[in-house]
Amino acid sequence: MSKASTSKLSGFPEFLPSERHVEQLVLDELRRVFELHGFASIETRAVEPMDQLLRKGEIDKELYVLRRLHATEGDAGLGLHFDLTVPFARYVIENAGKLQFPFRRYQIQKVWRGERPQHGRFREFTQADIDIVAKDELPFHFDVEVAQVMADALARLPIPDTTMQISNRKVLEGFYLGLGLTDPLTVMQIVDKLDKVPRDDVHGMLAEAGLNDEQARACLDLAGINTADGPHDFAGAVRELGVHHPTLDAGLDELEQVRDAAQGADSVDVVVDLRIARGLDYYTGTVFETRMRGYEQLGSICSGGRYDTLASDGRNTYPGVGISLGVSRLLVPLIADGLTSDRSVPSAVLVAVVDEATRDQSNKIAHALRSRDIPCEVAASAQRFGKQIRYAERRGIPYVWFPESGEGGHQVKDIRTGEQYPADPHAWTPPATDLRPRIKE
Amino acid sequence: MSKASTSKLSGFPEFLPSERHVEQLVLDELRRVFELHGFASIETRAVEPMDQLLRKGEIDKELYVLRRLHATEGDAGLGLHFDLTVPFARYVIENAGKLQFPFRRYQIQKVWRGERPQHGRFREFTQADIDIVAKDELPFHFDVEVAQVMADALARLPIPDTTMQISNRKVLEGFYLGLGLTDPLTVMQIVDKLDKVPRDDVHGMLAEAGLNDEQARACLDLAGINTADGPHDFAGAVRELGVHHPTLDAGLDELEQVRDAAQGADSVDVVVDLRIARGLDYYTGTVFETRMRGYEQLGSICSGGRYDTLASDGRNTYPGVGISLGVSRLLVPLIADGLTSDRSVPSAVLVAVVDEATRDQSNKIAHALRSRDIPCEVAASAQRFGKQIRYAERRGIPYVWFPESGEGGHQVKDIRTGEQYPADPHAWTPPATDLRPRIKE
Numbered sequence: 001m002s003k004a005s006t007s008k009l010s011g012f013p014e015f016l017p018s019e020r021h022v023e024q025l026v027l028d029e030l031r032r033v034f035e036l037h038g039f040a041s042i043e044t045r046a047v048e049p050m051d052q053l054l055r056k057g058e059i060d061k062e063l064y065v066l067r068r069l070h071a072t073e074g075d076a077g078l079g080l081h082f083d084l085t086v087p088f089a090r091y092v093i094e095n096a097g098k099l100q101f102p103f104r105r106y107q108i109q110k111v112w113r114g115e116r117p118q119h120g121r122f123r124e125f126t127q128a129d130i131d132i133v134a135k136d137e138l139p140f141h142f143d144v145e146v147a148q149v150m151a152d153a154l155a156r157l158p159i160p161d162t163t164m165q166i167s168n169r170k171v172l173e174g175f176y177l178g179l180g181l182t183d184p185l186t187v188m189q190i191v192d193k194l195d196k197v198p199r200d201d202v203h204g205m206l207a208e209a210g211l212n213d214e215q216a217r218a219c220l221d222l223a224g225i226n227t228a229d230g231p232h233d234f235a236g237a238v239r240e241l242g243v244h245h246p247t248l249d250a251g252l253d254e255l256e257q258v259r260d261a262a263q264g265a266d267s268v269d270v271v272v273d274l275r276i277a278r279g280l281d282y283y284t285g286t287v288f289e290t291r292m293r294g295y296e297q298l299g300s301i302c303s304g305g306r307y308d309t310l311a312s313d314g315r316n317t318y319p320g321v322g323i324s325l326g327v328s329r330l331l332v333p334l335i336a337d338g339l340t341s342d343r344s345v346p347s348a349v350l351v352a353v354v355d356e357a358t359r360d361q362s363n364k365i366a367h368a369l370r371s372r373d374i375p376c377e378v379a380a381s382a383q384r385f386g387k388q389i390r391y392a393e394r395r396g397i398p399y400v401w402f403p404e405s406g407e408g409g410h411q412v413k414d415i416r417t418g419e420q421y422p423a424d425p426h427a428w429t430p431p432a433t434d435l436r437p438r439i440k441e
Numbered sequence: 442m443s444k445a446s447t448s449k450l451s452g453f454p455e456f457l458p459s460e461r462h463v464e465q466l467v468l469d470e471l472r473r474v475f476e477l478h479g480f481a482s483i484e485t486r487a488v489e490p491m492d493q494l495l496r497k498g499e500i501d502k503e504l505y506v507l508r509r510l511h512a513t514e515g516d517a518g519l520g521l522h523f524d525l526t527v528p529f530a531r532y533v534i535e536n537a538g539k540l541q542f543p544f545r546r547y548q549i550q551k552v553w554r555g556e557r558p559q560h561g562r563f564r565e566f567t568q569a570d571i572d573i574v575a576k577d578e579l580p581f582h583f584d585v586e587v588a589q590v591m592a593d594a595l596a597r598l599p600i601p602d603t604t605m606q607i608s609n610r611k612v613l614e615g616f617y618l619g620l621g622l623t624d625p626l627t628v629m630q631i632v633d634k635l636d637k638v639p640r641d642d643v644h645g646m647l648a649e650a651g652l653n654d655e656q657a658r659a660c661l662d663l664a665g666i667n668t669a670d671g672p673h674d675f676a677g678a679v680r681e682l683g684v685h686h687p688t689l690d691a692g693l694d695e696l697e698q699v700r701d702a703a704q705g706a707d708s709v710d711v712v713v714d715l716r717i718a719r720g721l722d723y724y725t726g727t728v729f730e731t732r733m734r735g736y737e738q739l740g741s742i743c744s745g746g747r748y749d750t751l752a753s754d755g756r757n758t759y760p761g762v763g764i765s766l767g768v769s770r771l772l773v774p775l776i777a778d779g780l781t782s783d784r785s786v787p788s789a790v791l792v793a794v795v796d797e798a799t800r801d802q803s804n805k806i807a808h809a810l811r812s813r814d815i816p817c818e819v820a821a822s823a824q825r826f827g828k829q830i831r832y833a834e835r836r837g838i839p840y841v842w843f844p845e846s847g848e849g850g851h852q853v854k855d856i857r858t859g860e861q862y863p864a865d866p867h868a869w870t871p872p873a874t875d876l877r878p879r880i881k882e
Binding site: 046070094102139145 | 449450453454455456457458461462465476477478479480481482483484485486487488490503504505506507508509510511512516517519520521532535536539540541543545546551553555565575580582586785786787788800811814815816817818819821822835836
């Protein structure tokens with residue numbers, strides 16, 4: 001039908017079947033955890049009107065704009081969504097009358113950005129978002145809940161250990177106000193640069209923004225507090241800096257609750273890190289970032305927080321709290337480093353074919369196995385059994401079934417061990433661990 | 442974050458959570474059946490180079506072309522894929538060295554067309570494709586297999602009865618050659634219009650194409666043969682027309698095998714219909730179309746066939762056989778007509794909260810239930826129990842759990858029946874049918 005080009009497109013990752021199994025395992029596990037916690041799935045269309053996509057302040061991101069090939073009047077006024085938050089906000093407003101609030105939703109979809117591809121950055125990638133949104137008011141315990149859900153999900157994924165870094169905008173804002181500063185957002189955005197800029201330079205930038213030496217040092221001391229290297233009692237450490245403000249107290253209390261609730265799994269280290277501010281201006285309380293051990297250079301693989309105005313339709317305001325997991329961002333590098341599954345097909349059994357005249361007998365055996373939920377396939381041709389076994393081997397199929405023939409009854413062979421024994425297609429079942437593809441150690 | 446517009450975009454369907462559950466049930470069932478038959482999942486990127494998309498002969502379809510917002514040099518040379526066959530052909534060539542042939546794959550993804558939206562036609566929609574592709578040669582028994590797999594899948598979906606209409610290009614081609622016609626493809630394309638054009642007009646078009654009256658009548662008689670209204674023995678009916686050709690005999694034999702194999706489920710009526718030719722020029726044998734009872738005006742919801750050249754890289758040819766199911770095409774109208782699920786959330790249980798001070802007790806109950814795979818959520822606020830029950834009711838959650846309190850031990854209430862009884866959060870399990878959302882009768 002087409003003589004396809006063999007050039008791969010940079011920034012648009014695609015997986016081989018055995019790698020796709022890994023992605024399926026990850027997406028299934030995310031879905032399982034999200035649904036156990038009562039999060040409902042939604043999908044939104046891939047496109048949004050350009051004015052929606054450009055409305056959100058933070059975006060100097062490269063978007064893909066759409067044009068119909070035969071259109072005469074220019075662009076369609078539509079672009080591909082670059083995250084799942086803007087479409088979700090639009091969906092909430094559009095369906096507000098039909099949704100039950102508070103509304104827990106998860107959304108696992110691809111998003112697109114026209115950025116220059118680089119390590120861990122793609123033009124097409126999959127995100128998995130959870131958000132809880134309410135009408136007018138969203139109690140704080142939902143911040144605790146999303147942290148717990150995402151920590152629970154991370155702990156179940158076949159990935160390296162992670163560190164979830166949490167902070168709270170109220171801590172920073174209250175601290176800055178307590179210091180007598182009047183523009184906390186500007187200070188936050190400067191302090192947020194500590195990741196990339198040396199401390200002394202940040203000090204200089206704070207001075208330029210009007211802070212005196214003592215204020216700047218206090219801000220940097222606050223940013224230096226974290227429970228990874230420092231004391232477990234972060235609130236005590238903050239209070240030792242001698243700054244007081246009711247917003248600071250409220251933030252410390254919230255932060256403590258989120259930290260305590262998210263802790264649990266050994267593989268997810270939950271740390272308070274007051275350098276985490278998230279540059280975006282819409283966060284108003286809890287903020288999250290997450291690093292993966294050995295892959296710190298990817299930056300945060302899972303980020304989010306509380307925003308008091310996820311959406312507004314003029315009459316109602318919809319506050320939300322959510323976290324977004326970068327599925328492609330973490331999986332593509334892990335798969336490039338060898339993470340894969342033990343099969344290129346879902347089949348647990350290859351049913352051999354004695355000769356083409358008895359292919360139907362093999363089909364019936366396969367049918368019997370499938371009726372008991374055992375994935376299987378029938379050999380493509382009636383080659384000699386040695387070749388059929390190699391056919392299974394190349395695909396990672398663990399069992400080969402030999403139909404009843406002149407020489408004897410049904411036999412099944414575990415081709416990994418060579419063990420072969422009589423079996424009944426209406427009764428035999430492989431061990432549960434062999435039923436589906438598994439992560440290859 | 443954004444003051445979202447409430448205007449819905451024509452041709453881009455979106456579902457409410459309770460409707461999305463239906464779509465999830467359908468997609469899960471498709472995946473289950475495809476994997477039971479050994480089909481491996483792949484996903485391809487949403488975009489293809491424009492020259493790939495335009496290469497395929499049949500396409501005068503409207504595509505979406507992409508442009509990076511800040512690009513200065515015009516289009517990115519990329520468009521959104523309009524089906525899953527062109528990307529699959531490209532994927533096969535690109536990864537030929539790493540795939541095991543014959544390669545069974547399923548692919549469930551969205552595709553985009555810039556067409557004017559109309560009943561059953563969308564600009565964004567989900568397709569579920571299965572294909573089997575081989576290198577150089579693909580034995581005929583794979584035609585039988587894809588028909589069986591898709592008939593099996595259709596039978597398990599929560600949709601009206603379907604009629605799978607099958608035909609075979611070799612029957613038509615052999616018959617036309619046996620009649621002495623030299624350009625079978627042209628005849629096929631004229632006969633294919635019988636759906637929309639009266640028989641007499643088609644007769645006239647055949648005459649214009651150079652057929653004599655007897656030849657034209659024979660072609661129309663052939664097209665009139667089907668096992669829905671006519672004889673079960675379609676091969677006999679064809680032979681009664683007195684035309685002979687080895688290709689015709691080969692086609693009739695293949696068609697009989699596919700028909701016999703696909704039959705099985707009561708809800709999928711498999712009929713031979715020799716009017717089905719599929720307009721596309723790349724089919725070379727078996728062809729399929731499928732109608733859904735009561736929704737015939739949608740046209741075919743599931744189509745495909747055999748193509749001897751799915752892809753070619755100059756050295757190797759990759760023949761294939763496959764069928765594509767229009768998931769959105771069938772689901773959107775069914776959902777518009779009321780097909781939905783019994784819940785707007787995955788939760789089977791709402792754990793009530795006695796007062797905010799004991800929310801943690803409710804969280805622990807939820808944790809115990811989840812550890813045994815029971816989806817649940819904790820009430821948003823400690824309202825009086827009557828209000829918490831209505832909270833569950835509005836979401837379709839069947840059970841409300843009342844934590845141990847001053848008045849007694851743990852109690853669970855089936856709010857559909859009003860039945861309430863003591864229960865242990867570490868042991869109680871709802872009936873399996875209540876664990877997940879179900880189709881609402």
